Structures are given as C-alpha cells and as structure tokens.
Amino acid sequence: MTKVLPKYRNSMIAIGLAMALTACDQGAPTAAQGQAPRATAVESVILHTQPVEITDKLPGRTSAYRVAEVRPQVAGIIVKRLFKEGSKVEKGDVLYQIDPASYEATLDSAKADLVSAQATLQKAKLQAERYKDLVKNRAISEQDYEDAEATYRASLASVMAAKAAVKTAQINLDYTQIKAPISGRIGKSFVTEGALVTASQTDYLASIQQIDPLYVDLSQPSNAVLKLRQKAKNEEMKLSGIKLTLDDGTKIDQPATLQFADVSVDESTGTVSLRALLPNEDNTLLPGLYVRAAVPVDYIEKAILVPQAAVSRDATGTAHVKIVNSENKVEDRSITTTRVIGTNWLVTDGLKEGDQVIVSGLQKIGVGSLVDAKQIDKQ
Template identity: 50%
Template sequence: MKKKTAARTGAVVAMTVLTIALAACSKQDAAPQGGAKPTVGVVTLKTQPVSLTTELPGRTSAYRIAEVRPQVNGIVLKRTFTEGGNVKANQQLYQIDPALYQATLDSNRAALARAEASVKSAALLAQRYKPLVETRAVSRQTYDDAIAARDQAAADVLSAKAAVDTARINLVYTRVLSPIEGIIGRSSVTEGALVTANQTTALASVQQIDPIYVDVVQSSAQLLRLQDQLAKGLIKRAEGDQAAQVALTLEDGSQFNQQGKLQFSEVTVDQSTGAVTLRAVFPNPDHRLLPGMFVRARLSDGVRDQGLLVPQRGVARSQNGNPTVMLVNAQNKIELREIKTDRAIGSNWLVTDGLKAGDRVVLEGLQTIRPGAEVTANEVAATPAPADQNQAAPAAAAQAR
C-alpha cells in the first residue's frame, strides 16, 4: 500500500515539473527575440483643403418632349418619316387628305371676291349721293342708307378674308409638322387611318435629348446639415464654374464623358419622401444618355480648408460600431482612440473629431499590437503601391510549375 502511494506521489510530481517546463518554453517562444519591439507602419496626418462632393441617385429626362396630334379631321394618306430617326423642326410627318380643305379654301376665296365687288359698288353709290343730298335731290335717309351699305360691305370683306385665312390654316394643318427637332418614336397610326382634331392619342412623340436633363433627389436632412456647416464656416462654397458642375456615373459603373451644370433646385420638399429635387443639364451629342436611365450624380458641396483625411485601411470599428484608430503617441506607445467621420473621399475617411494634424495613425502591423504596447514606428505611404504585374506573372508561372 505504501509502495502504491509513493508511486502516485512521484507521478504527480513528474507531471507538475513537465507542466512548468512547457509553460517556460511557451513563454520563451512568445517573448520577442532579444527583447525587440514590434515595428508598425504609420502615416502622419496633416490638414489640407478637401473638396466635398455628394453622390445622389437620379434619372434622366428629355430636354423637350412634343406629342404630335392632328389639328384637323381626315384620312392619313402617308407617313413621311422613319420611326426612331432624327427629325427637324417643321419637318412634315404625316399628310392628311387635303381635298375637302382645298375646296373650302376655294369657296372662301370666291366669297371674298364677291364681298370686294360689293364694297366697290356700295362705295360708288355713297359717293354719288353725297352731292345730291346737299342739293336735296335725294333724301338724307337715302344717303345714310348708302353709307351704311358701304360700311357693311367693307365688314363683309374683312369677314371673308378671315374665312380665307382659316381655310388656308386648315389646309396647312393637313401637313402634320414636327414642332421641335429631336428623335421621333414609333407611329401610332398607318396610312388609311381616320384621325380627329385634338384627339387624346398622339400620332407620335418627338424628344430632344441633346442636351438632356438629369433629375436627382437630396434628402432635406442632408441639405440642412450642409447649410449648417456653411453657416458655421466649417466649409465654404466652391467658386467659379466648379460650384455648379456635376459629374455622372452610369448604370454599368462607367463615367459619362461630359460635365453637366446644376440648373435649379426645387423650393418644396416632397412630403412622401422628404427629399428635394435638383435638376442638372448635360450635353449629350452621342445620345449615350436616354430618357429614363438611372444614374448617380456627383455634386460639389464646397471646400473644407482644414480637412483631415485618414486612410480607410487604418480605421476599424468598435463593438458599438464607432470608428476607431490605433495611434502611436509621443512615448511610442499604442493608443486606441474613437473618431468621428463625415464621409468617404476616395480611399480615405474625412475625420471631423478625435484626431488632429501630427497624429501618427497605424496602417501596417495592426495584428501584432495592442493598446499600451511600445513599438517602433516607420512612416509609410498612405496608399499602398500596386504590385508589379510584370514580376507577378513569372512568379505565378513558377508556382504553377
């Protein structure tokens, strides 16, 4: 019994010694060799003027739209345009049967000639009666009737001229013309169709898309925040043409090759969305933008003179979601600090609180440090240099072998 107890005691002592030895080895492995401090890459912050832009969603709309409708009744004899093609202003699009309107014009011209003949006769009669009434050869009543007949005949001439003008206009309306220059869509009628004046269905639509409108929406809260920053002097308006310039990103992610200008802003907030509509106008010579396309517009808000930019790769998030950075303080020790950011600008965050010029933010070696650790700081570029593709390709080929 004593032998068994002694054996168990020896085993426990041996296991304790082994555990202590393993712990000592692990501590030796974890300790840096020669007591060297971790090396981190940092970037020293400095203030600089930062142009602030806002990216907003929007849609394109035609600069001008004209729905073509007939102004007289009749049968369509022919269509004189190609669907989807370009048309000029006052170019003929349809021909309505003009026979009835030509006959009406001829009849009104004849009525005008008859009225002009009557006015000549009435004027001559009044002229003859004038000396006779002075000698009392004719009565004053007869002379007054002659003057009234002359004036009535003159009025009949004016009425006949108006009828001729109306008939001429109706005859012109049988040639349906394009009111604007642009691209015409599909036709809703064919030859032989009966059309009526001012019908609800348009014969075709013409849209001018060079230039073209881009309507974007901005939240009223964002607008108020911008106005507040301007009032406090945190940012200032961009000067010159830059203040109104707008750039576009298309649906496929490509950049539109033309710069636009902000034309106006609505003064009423949409009650259903809480947003304000802004309208920009863009040149569109290649007709790359079509009405109804979804785009993203970048508008210039202003310039922050003392802007502070921090690379995004140096910013992390705390458990409560706030942005944080690791700093190297004056004692070369790591410090964790919460910051406030306004917006992303390229690969950087615009910081509004928590940092100042001269702070050293850790960009490289974040995995090997913790707050309070003493480190060696080396300045690095804020934007990492891209790998050389000419060297990377042979290395990849060698690995494949």
C-alpha cells in the same frame, strides 16, 4: 617525479570549473547591456490638410428635356408618312400628309368670296362718295346718303370677314401637313397611310423626345435639403456638378447641373424632388435610365483624411489610430470620424496636420514600442 594524489587532482579540477562558470556569469550581463533595443519596421503616412467635397449618393432616373405628342389639327385621310421611325427630326419637318383636296377647294371658294366682297365694297365706296357731294347740294335726301354710308360700312365688314375666311381656309390647308413641333428623336408611328384622323381625337400619331440635354430626377431626404439651403445662406458654397454612374457602375463623363428643388416635401417618403440637367450631345443616353448620383452637399477647405487601414475601434466603438511621436515611439490616439470618402475616413477631431499615422505593421507593435517608420504616399 612528483605524483599528484587522485583526490587532490579532482579538487583542483572542480575549483577551476567553478571559477570559469563565475567568470561567464559576470560577463553575460555586460554583453546584454551593450545591445540597443531593436526598432520594429512599420509603414506610415504624414497627414496633410486638403480640400474635400462631401457628397450624398442618391438614386434617380433620366427623362426627356421636351416631349411632344404629334396630333392632327384637321380631319382627313393620311396619304403619306414622311419620316423614319427612331430618326432625328427638326422642328417644322413634315411628318404626315393629310389629303388636301377638300381644303384646297375650301380655300379657292374663300378667295372667290373675298374678290366678290371687294368688288361690292368698291361700288359702295364710290356711291357713298357721290352721295356725299349730292347731299351738300341738296340733290338727294339725308336718308339716301345715310343708306349709302351704311351700305359702304357693311361692304367693308364683308371684305374683312372674307379675308378671315381665306386665312382660316389657308390655315386648315397648312394643317394637312402635320409638322414636328420640336426637334428630337421621333418614336413609333401609330398610324399608316389610309388611316382616318380627326382634330378631336385623343390618340397621338407619334411622339418626339428631345434628349439633349436630359433631365435627371432625384429624391433627397428633406433634412439634407434644409441643411444645404441653410449652409448656402451662411457661407459661400463651392460645389461642383453632380457626378453620375449607370446602374452597372459605368461612369457618365459629363457632370449634371442642379436646376431646382421642389417647394414641398413628399409626405409618404419624407423626400424632396431634385432635378438636374445632363448634357447628352451624342444622344447615347436615353430617357428612363436608372442612375446613381453623387450630389455635392458640403465643401471643407482643410480636411484631414486617414486611410481606413489605420483605424481600429475598441469595445465602445471609439476609433483609434497609432501615431509615431518625436522619439519614434508609438502613441495611441482616439479620433472622431464622420464618414468614408473613397478609401479614407474623414476625421473631425483627434488629429492635426503633420501627424505621422501608422498604416501597416500594427499587429507587431504596442504603445511605447520603438519603430522604424517608412513613409508612403497616402492613396
């Protein structure tokens, strides 16, 4: 039996361990070199051009389309009120009744005067006709004939005056019924039965407002109005109606239509007054409401919109986005943005249709990183 010396045995073990370690060191790089780089999962959107309407947010108030203050046109005592406060009235409806007795008597007197004048006219006419024949036969003098003609013409004028008096008396009698000058909602009555009213009084009896449609009065900076007018001259504008919301954010379903812009600028505020027309068929909206209006000022046929989450800014304020190139690697792109539209930035430079912009996972990647981009729908 062969005996191995202790020193020799220890040397053989050491050599074996060294050879094993060398083999491991040589095999490690080979395994690492066989692994492909890992792609980072991100979410992206593909950009597409789309039509966009640019709007300005303006404050405004609603006002009645028509307002009529009901006033008496003759003097007298109110004997009846014929409407319910806050109700809808139609043009021509009787609102108040003034005591008509004295006006009826005046009308009867005027009619009697007319009958008397007509009888006198008939007598004068017959006499003038007889004198005309007599003067031809020299049975009467020329003076007598001329006097008869003058009497006839005076009687004719008296009849015309009597007719005018009857008409005036009838008008005054009609005015004892105070009628609605317009259709709309009538407000509070400031007089009751038994009140004395006069034709020359300054206080009105009630007010009627037509609230379908309503006016919406807005103020827009003068420079924005000038730009809009200039653009309208240079190209065809495709602007829709003005969209409105109440002060609490409630949307008004019907859009308003711009009616006119004032011809002068308010020197104290530098704004121009605008007026829009708002349908209000169910009469739910009232005059005096504070509203916010989205007024169309521009229309872009092919706009590029990028989600706000995809945009970052550097120390100089320049906007940047990360895009995925044809090799599925990340590129940085500086862009020019103008305004926010919904949840997106409107981009005027730096991007084009078909670019793939990363919107999620930006904190895990850098320029040149390999990514696995999952496309999502842009909101």
